[in-house]
Amino acid sequence: MSSPDTVAAAAKFDPERAAEYERQSRIALAGYEACHELAACMLAASLGSGRACRILVVGIGGTAQEVVAAAELEPDWRFVGVDPSPPMLALAQARLEERGLAARVDLNLGTVEELAGHELFDAATLVGVLHHLPGDDAKRAILRAIASRLAPGAPLILAGNHYAYADKPLLLKAWGERWRMFGADAAEVEAKRGKILQGADPPPSEEAVFALLDAAGFTDPQRFFASLFWGAWIARKR
Known part of the structure; x- marks a missing residue:
């Protein structure tokens, strides 16, 4: 079931905010494309190039840039995207269709906990989501939900604002x-x-990010990108 915190966070992205998301995200995050490109490169380096992999994309709504970058690099990857905001999910659908990628992505309205099936994913991404969830309990909950859908040793890309x-x-x-x-x-x-x-x-420090990851079942976090408040890390399911 959706948690109240996830529902409240999704509600912030109403049609008006969703419509301006693409432009604003690229201003608020200097290096937007570079972060997503490097995330795809980190996944490919971790998983090995040329493999057929299934990637869980949590919070895909908006630009679907995680998929756009990774799909170009690895043509054998397939993606399952989940987002609780209907306007943001509609934007992702439009972007994927525009890029000719819709057939490679299964889009789902809702949360990780509501995702059907029990097959484990080879990797996951959570980009631009964690700092919208209030309190550590909600942050740990989404990370634990992702961990429960990953094979042991599978990589997670986590990116978002940290520091108060x-x-x-x-x-x-x-x-x-x-x-x-x-x-x-x-x-x-x-x-x-x-x-x-x-x-x-946002988590108040990188150490706080690492503590959340550890509590959720992830190990060996490494930062690969930073821009003002923003950080991006890769970690592995324990």
Whole structure:
């Protein structure tokens, strides 16, 4: 069943926010494409190139960029995507159809816990999701749900914001300057800053990310990308 925290997080991505997600995600995360490209490369390096693998993509809604990058690199990979937000899932469907990838992806509205079947996946991704879930219990729950669907030793790509935003004033100011670089005026920058300060709950440090992974059954986390508050790691199912 869906947890109340997952439902609440999904509700933030209403049709209006979903419609602006693609542009905004590329501004808020400097290096958006590079992060996804490197994630695909890390998975290929971990799994071995040329294998037929099934990849679980949690929070696929929006750009489906995890699939776009990985599918181009590994033509024998197939994907199962899950997202609890109907508007965001519709965006992913449109993007996959646009790229000619829809036949390689099974899209599911809902959560990992609601995913049908019991076959274990070769790998999973959780990108841009964890900091939207309030509190450590919800974060551990989604990571444990993913771990339960992975074969032993399978890699997980985890990416999202970490650090408490207010504790990193210089990074927060630079984040605002990036929005200004892309045309936002002072009032818009302030509104966006207020939204992330009120509406997200990132792990407060990389050590906290590692602790969440360990508690959920993952080991050997390694960071491969960083951009202001954002980090990306690969870990393995214990």
